[in-house]
Amino acid sequence: MVTLVTGGAGFVGSHLVDCLIETGQKVRIFDNFSSGRLSFLSHHGDSVEIIEGDLLDIDSVKNAMIEVDIVYHLAANPDIRLGTEITDTDLKQGTVATYNVLEAMRVAGVSKIAFASSSVVYGEAKIMPTPENYGPLFPISLYGASKLGSEALITSWVGTFGLQAWIFRFANIVGARGTHGVIFDFIHKLHRDKSSLEVLGNGRQEKSYMEVIDCAKAMIHVVENTSEQINCYNLGTKDTCSVRRIAEIVLEETKCEDADIQYTGGDRGWAGDVPKSMLDPQRLFDIGFEPMYSSEDAIRHTARCLVNEIGQP
């Protein structure tokens, strides 16, 4: 039997593939390589089967389901901010793509899906740390809407067609091979000008971060250790890190301590940005998983990895 990973050449996907291969699973990835990279998988040689395809082409998705036991569905538009420019990106790359995955699974008789959802489904939650049964769910970004729309499709497939599902609500995932996000952006900005660093918002935005290998291992751990029809878990750490602190850490790790930090102001980085999010990962801890890195440690580790990948400014 085969484990299929959509978005398997991407940032989280490629780390998940590493962990799945380690546990001895036969892995197939499906990726359109819009942000994924072959180089993230090249160390596996022929032991990972690679399908280049578009999830919006349902026939390709159906063809990818042969002998599949479980689908890890990670493919999505990776950049939350894009939603404000082209408003149907998240709808198509998120919700409609998830529909195609589910429909292809139904036709092929594949019955297990693990889905990379996000803490942004909670919107501006009034309870923090936010548990999985928090309501109401009012996401404020188009990316968040596409994740909640996808979750809803998945639970409806469970209720209507008997699927079994794992829904993972990710904290902000950071680590090596990052292709977007705040740390990645900061390092690139310093490459352009190492004397100053522009920070979107007032820097007081504060979120839970999780290191990407912790995230990949957590997914596999939850799938192996839970058996409800719907298994919904926050994947995150017990702490948070502010954008101000991230900027300081990046300046230390890039040896640009003398750069001026320039805040653009306002309580959020962009329209649809959640100023503060803190996940409650207790359910994950309760089934025996503890992340290696705290939020701040994950940030520092990531800054080091990305400086190594991108180069010292």
Add this chain to the structure above:
Amino acid sequence: MVTLVTGGAGFVGSHLVDCLIETGQKVRIFDNFSSGRLSFLSHHGDSVEIIEGDLLDIDSVKNAMIEVDIVYHLAANPDIRLGTEITDTDLKQGTVATYNVLEAMRVAGVSKIAFASSSVVYGEAKIMPTPENYGPLFPISLYGASKLGSEALITSWVGTFGLQAWIFRFANIVGARGTHGVIFDFIHKLHRDKSSLEVLGNGRQEKSYMEVIDCAKAMIHVVENTSEQINCYNLGTKDTCSVRRIAEIVLEETKCEDADIQYTGGDRGWAGDVPKSMLDPQRLFDIGFEPMYSSEDAIRHTARCLVNEIGQP
């Protein structure tokens, strides 16, 4: 300024149009007449502007937004059960259609939307009566998924583009002009054979019902009396009615008391049917709205209206 009602020729939509006209609003409806009927609006003559169009054609939707102040977005696939046969009906007629409405509003600068969502977003809720802040939201029907996906798009438009939104989670809405649903089905079944009545499931399914004019008036009342950016309200009664009781009432009102009731068995009518739902409508009551009809009264009133429309079996 114009009030636009999508699905305005439909069951709930045409009653809403009646109530909007009563309050003196200038009304335009947008309907593809797949289940809506011109005859539901004909008593208004020229005082309702009618656009026949498809919400999946975004240019038509954009054209319908001229001078619009608020959109009541009611259009959807009306039949929950269809989702199990053609799996993309609800995705398209629900979530994608809602995206088109929102995008057309954004382009035209229309800033207020009232949306007909549903109690089915709660899935098989563990808390009853179920309040608006219930979580997790795991809808079990494809129809429910399309409603939650639409809600999420709407809240993301609020968070990203500054829209103001009213989200109405409907109980089962019943009344005159019904074109589907359990009472409608029962009467049609008795027309085919008045000696027996087949009931899907064991008859113990139990849900909140609301009379359609109560529902239409409640929507207008909430829009007029609330002013948050997101205003989410359950629209329902404080009680429930079982399918078994509905069957008895329909047999009484059709004068078919001698018919045998045949239960198909099982705890639900079809895959994706929620066996029990009971909404908590306290927030609606708290802002001064009380429905005229209880669940059982609404059922009896509807049976009378539909027997009148369809004819005595």
